[in-house]
Amino acid sequence: MFIGHYGPAFGAKAALKSIPLWVLFVAVQFLDVVWSILVLLGIEKLNVTPGFTQGSALDLYYMPYTHGLIGAIVLSAIFGGAVALVTKTNRGLTFVICAAAVFSHWLLDFVVHVPDLWIYDGVKVGFGLWRWMWISLPLELIVLFVGAWFYARYVPARNGGNRWLWLFVAVMAAVELYGSFGPPPASPMIEAEMALASYAVLALLAGIVDLSRKPV
DSSP: OOOGGGGHHHHHHOOOOSOOOOHHHHHHHHHHHHHHHHHHHTEEEEEEEEEESSSEEEEEEEEEETTTTHHHHHHHHHHHHHHTTTSSSSSEEEEEHHHHHHHHHHHHHHHSSSSSSEEEEEEEEEOGGGGGGGHHHHHHHHHHHHHHHHHHHSOOTTTTTHHHHHHHHHHHHHHHHHHHOOOOOSSSHHHHHHHHHHHHHHHHHHOOOOOOOOBO
């Protein structure tokens, strides 16, 4: 799952409007941000195998630190704590929402990944909905659009603000469709580099979209 991870980011913003949307965009991909860095360092590993599943060519066979259950919980707490430390009000709620946004990544991965999410050594889990793109792709888009709807409904917009929101969501959906049907990455390193660049660009655009909302 890629674009679908951003549905919880939109929803979390609706739950606590003081958290910038770009922070929540980083939060929901934080596990993959760290994963990308560890792949570039040669610590976590993957193979690019066209046809591995219908929804993804990535054989994510070794990622115990970022996508193991314990690692995901620890990274969620670290991110939530870091954001809470620089927040002046509602620190407790900020921690909970940001940590939950990070951990939502693991939960959504659990739904679509084949068993590659570590519980402990030798035991991996995953429902594997990526095996059937006709299920996983609509599910991903539904999660994105539901989150965006909550954002549009509960985060008041300036005049015309929702037009920018839905344009952004449409672009995100187009990116997901290209990723689903386009060519696989040329190598694990290129995949990690492209992932980091994508997360940075989407967080930047989320910050711009957030400017279309009324001040808290």
